[in-house]
Amino acid sequence: MSTRQDKRIVKSQVKSTCDRTAAPNEISRRDFVQMLGAGLLIAVSAPVVSAQRGGRGGGGGRARSISARLHVGIDGTISVMTGKIEQGQGARAEITAAAAEELGVAASRLNLIMGDTSLVPDDGPTVGSMTTPLTIPPVRQAAAAARTLLIGLAAQKWGVDRAALQVSDGKITHAASNRTLTYADLARTEDLPKAFAQAAPADVTVRVVKDWKVLGTPLPRPNGRDLVTGAHRFPSDIIRPGMLYGKVLRAPAYGVKLISVDLAPAKAMKDVVVVQEGSFVGVAARTTLVAERAIEEIAKTAQWETSPQPSSTEIFGYLKRRAQNQPANPFADELAKAAKVLKATYNVAYIQHTPMETRSAVAEWADGKLTVWTGTQNPFGWHSQLVQAFGLATDAVRLLVPDFGGGFGGKSQGEVHVEAARLAKAAGKPVCVKWTRAEEFTWAYFRPAAVIEIEAGLDPKGVLTSWHFVNINAGSPGIETPYRAGRAQSRSVNTNSPLRQGSYRALASTGNNFARECFMDELAAAAGADPLEFRLAHLDNPRIRAVLEAATQRFDWKNRVERKSPTVGVGLACGTEKNSVVAACAEIALDEAGKMTVCRVCEAFECGKILNPVNLMSQVQGCIIMGMGAALREEMRFANGKILNASFGSYEVPRFDDVPELDIQLLDRPDMNAVGGGETPIIAIAPAIANAVYHATGKRVRALPIKVPV
Amino acid sequence: MDATITFTVNGQPRTVTTDPQRRLLDVLREDLQLTGTKYGCGDGYCGACTVLIDGKRERACHLPVTAADKRDILTIEGLCQGDKLHPVQEAFMAENAFQCGYCTPGMIMSTVALLKEKPNPSEAQIREWMNGHLCRCCGYPKILNAVRRAAQARR
Ligand code: FES
Numbered sequence: 121m122s123t124r125q126d127k128r129i130v131k132s133q134v135k136s137t138c139d140r141t142a143a144p145n146e147i148s149r150r151d152f153v154q155m156l157g158a159g160l161l162i163a164v165s166a167p168v169v170s171a172q173r174g175g176r177g178g179g180g181g182r183a184r185s186i187s188a189r190l191h192v193g194i195d196g197t198i199s200v201m202t203g204k205i206e207q208g209q210g211a212r213a214e215i216t217a218a219a220a221e222e223l224g225v226a227a228s229r230l231n232l233i234m235g236d237t238s239l240v241p242d243d244g245p246t247v248g249s250m251t252t253p254l255t256i257p258p259v260r261q262a263a264a265a266a267r268t269l270l271i272g273l274a275a276q277k278w279g280v281d282r283a284a285l286q287v288s289d290g291k292i293t294h295a296a297s298n299r300t301l302t303y304a305d306l307a308r309t310e311d312l313p314k315a316f317a318q319a320a321p322a323d324v325t326v327r328v329v330k331d332w333k334v335l336g337t338p339l340p341r342p343n344g345r346d347l348v349t350g351a352h353r354f355p356s357d358i359i360r361p362g363m364l365y366g367k368v369l370r371a372p373a374y375g376v377k378l379i380s381v382d383l384a385p386a387k388a389m390k391d392v393v394v395v396q397e398g399s400f401v402g403v404a405a406r407t408t409l410v411a412e413r414a415i416e417e418i419a420k421t422a423q424w425e426t427s428p429q430p431s432s433t434e435i436f437g438y439l440k441r442r443a444q445n446q447p448a449n450p451f452a453d454e455l456a457k458a459a460k461v462l463k464a465t466y467n468v469a470y471i472q473h474t475p476m477e478t479r480s481a482v483a484e485w486a487d488g489k490l491t492v493w494t495g496t497q498n499p500f501g502w503h504s505q506l507v508q509a510f511g512l513a514t515d516a517v518r519l520l521v522p523d524f525g526g527g528f529g530g531k532s533q534g535e536v537h538v539e540a541a542r543l544a545k546a547a548g549k550p551v552c553v554k555w556t557r558a559e560e561f562t563w564a565y566f567r568p569a570a571v572i573e574i575e576a577g578l579d580p581k582g583v584l585t586s587w588h589f590v591n592i593n594a595g596s597p598g599i600e601t602p603y604r605a606g607r608a609q610s611r612s613v614n615t616n617s618p619l620r621q622g623s624y625r626a627l628a629s630t631g632n633n634f635a636r637e638c639f640m641d642e643l644a645a646a647a648g649a650d651p652l653e654f655r656l657a658h659l660d661n662p663r664i665r666a667v668l669e670a671a672t673q674r675f676d677w678k679n680r681v682e683r684k685s686p687t688v689g690v691g692l693a694c695g696t697e698k699n700s701v702v703a704a705c706a707e708i709a710l711d712e713a714g715k716m717t718v719c720r721v722c723e724a725f726e727c728g729k730i731l732n733p734v735n736l737m738s739q740v741q742g743c744i745i746m747g748m749g750a751a752l753r754e755e756m757r758f759a760n761g762k763i764l765n766a767s768f769g770s771y772e773v774p775r776f777d778d779v780p781e782l783d784i785q786l787l788d789r790p791d792m793n794a795v796g797g798g799e800t801p802i803i804a805i806a807p808a809i810a811n812a813v814y815h816a817t818g819k820r821v822r823a824l825p826i827k828v829p830v
Numbered sequence: 831m832d833a834t835i836t837f838t839v840n841g842q843p844r845t846v847t848t849d850p851q852r853r854l855l856d857v858l859r860e861d862l863q864l865t866g867t868k869y870g871c872g873d874g875y876c877g878a879c880t881v882l883i884d885g886k887r888e889r890a891c892h893l894p895v896t897a898a899d900k901r902d903i904l905t906i907e908g909l910c911q912g913d914k915l916h917p918v919q920e921a922f923m924a925e926n927a928f929q930c931g932y933c934t935p936g937m938i939m940s941t942v943a944l945l946k947e948k949p950n951p952s953e954a955q956i957r958e959w960m961n962g963h964l965c966r967c968c969g970y971p972k973i974l975n976a977v978r979r980a981a982q983a984r985r
């Protein structure tokens with residue numbers, strides 16, 4: 121890996137316990153080293169990666185450069201630290217494996233500490249598939265530096281050449297003299313401080329793929345046992361002594377202002393803490409039920425000022441009318457010369473992430489210091505928000521992120537941590553705030569709705585001569601076409617979104633790829649070409665071609681597309697995003713009432729060298745099925761500022777009976793660097809289904825979710 | 831007026847004196863600190879709160895705590911025998927049938943109930959039985975594998 125780093129070595133000789141929750145407010149880095157037990161702490165300064173990060177919230181530009189990664193304890197425990205979090209995407213297994221690989225120890229020997237702002241380096245938010253390309257390399261580098269230093273120490277101790285030593289499972293062996301030393305033995309040696317006062321070797325190299333023993337093999341979730349026994353404490357499972365349960369007053373609709381509220385009825389309730397700070401009104405009580413009752417009492421007295429809000433039935437016109445600086449198609453000359461010109465508008469609905477665990481936070485104050493446990497994709501960002509909200513010193517706030525129950529881009533922003541901290545401050549006791557499902561549906565943010573307009577020209581041979589693509593509202597990820605199109609321009613423009621919107625799994629590339637891939641099918645039909653042939657004729661990217669060929673071969677596209685039936689259809693789509701590539705073929709069936717079933721999906725996906733095949737398979741399966749939800753049913757309905765379907769009863773996400781026959785190919789590229797795989801596999805499924813609907817019905821689908829044309 | 835509920839939870843006799851309108855889910859989590867049973871919707875749509883009552887699966891978010899009076903409750907925490915995982919837990923581990931794992935306790939409890947009722951479930955029966963459970967990571971294929979594996983292990 122090419123990342124260059126400085127290394128520093130810190131030695132601590134203090135012993136203590138390993139109980140990480142013993143004194144949450146008192147943790148400092150030195151205490152932490154105490155908790156881990158004596159040993160050597162290897163600090164690696166990560167390079168400033170802002171230039172590579174670009175785009176949304178990559179964490180670029182953070183000043184912090186020196187960051188401890190790794191600790192070897194005298195009891196043999198090895199701890200690795202990262203600012204990344206685990207939300208089900210597999211970072212825990214992958215980062216653990218990366219460190220294990222370079223250290224030459226079994227993954228089970230490592231303890232990975234994630235997302236605890238007092239202990240870990242700031243690796244930026246966990247978004248945009250960036251853990252694999254941007255965090256794995258520095259973790260490997262740090263672990264490789266540690267291994268090199270440990271070998272050097274052993275060589276020095278025995279007075280032998282380091283090249284004569286071998287490392288396996290945390291043990292260094294000198295075969296000639298039949299001597300061994302474990303990492304723990306070395307962490308205990310007296311001359312460690314001196315040895316480790318020197319700079320780490322500058323020529324640290326990481327293991328090449330062909331020598332990998334851990335990375336590239338199936339790595340189960342390290343704390344999987346705690347998940348199946350119920351022992352794992354998700355953020356919403358944290359219980360602190362004397363803890364109360366909090367509720368916050370929510371407005372009855374968007375765009376509504378609180379005028380007045382009477383707190384007296386709630387204050388009259390036994391053991392209820394009531395807080396009002398401006399428009400923030402909340403309560404805390406000994407049980408959730410009492411807190412719910414108290415907030416209901418308050419809600420009854422609240423007076424609100426409303427303002428008119430658009431409804432979902434008129435949303436696309438609303439967004440379009442408010443679009444700012446909509447670019448005109450600059451390719452008038454090409455269009456004038458074209459044999460055929462096609463133009464279409466695609467609409468994409470607002471949808472919700474609905475992670476299984478709703479937002480939650482537990483906050484605890486002691487001696488003016490604040491500790492918060494929460495589920496966030498952005499631990500250091502939320503930490504700063506707490507520092508600011510309460511005017512605290514940076515080290516007076518500790519934010520911990522236990523592995524949490526799903527995010528999908530939906531837990532990058534939020535306020536639940538501040539809500540819990542406000543209530544806990546007023547109550548003088550720890551407070552847990554856990555949003556209800558209805559709150560999550562209403563007040564968390566949404567994947568942006570979009571209006572996408574595309575215009576393109578074909579020459580008499582059916583070759584694209586111009587391409588003009590405008591996304592109103594949803595943003596630019598995945599907006600550039602991978603197809604050769606003569607002259608091409610793709611733009612994203614802003615408008616006024618009436619709903620709160622933010623990142624989503626693969627963000628706008630879900631909508632952008634949907635529109636592009638559906639339109640490519642329309643163009644193929646206009647050119648009288650097969651959708652696969654038409655794409656291949658315009659596609660230079662060899663990686664996209666490879667997945668497209670893999671998926672269509674497995675699906676038997678050429679034969680399947682010949683068979684026409686009004687009740688069975690096949691469609692395909694492909695795309696690239698975050699430097700990975702995907703192609704999908706889908707077969708759908710329609711019953712007499714026009715109800716659609718997705719019967720079979722063949723998807724091929726490639727994200728460079730595969731680091732963890734078992735987790736990658738889960739991610740691809742999850743993306744396909746989650747993407748089917750957005751394709752088939754999911755859409756937020758709203759009117760007068762109220763969400764009309766804030767429940768799993770009326771907002772129907774995929775269930776077991778939606779699961780199609782899945783045929784997934786993961787293409788491994790050992791010659792390439794690994795990139796993330798938890799997002800891009802979602803972008804091909806919706807257009808593949810939409811194109812299958814056209815294949816069956818002869819009618820185009822131009823909106824998500826798909827309404828089967830009758 | 832508080833009510834006194836006497837029940838067995840994971841083999842232990844327990845007594846709770848509390849507001850009778852509280853949900854069983856909240857009493858398990860807040861009073862007994864059994865947080866393995868999850869809140870996913872509070873509305874009966876997701877199955878995250880599934881427990882067994884007298885051997886039958888129930889949604890703890892929907893039941894007032896009084897419904898548990900004098901009954902035998904099994905939660906995910908009561909499934910292991912000492913250190914030994916229940917075969918259904920083993921099956922979920924073997925199939926890597928979790929991503930975030932938040933739905934997992936409910937899925938496991940429901941599978942235990944399924945195999946009690948139908949030791950030899952057909953594919954259609956498995957899907958139908960599990961269909962009330964949501965996994966937002968959409969890990970359904972591997973969960974199905976785990977259920978099949980657990981059923982197989984019983985044969
Ligand atoms: S929490 Fe009980 S069914 Fe969803």
Ligand code: FES
Nearest residue numbers: 929931933965967
């Ligand atoms: S594993 Fe995340 S909800 Fe099922």
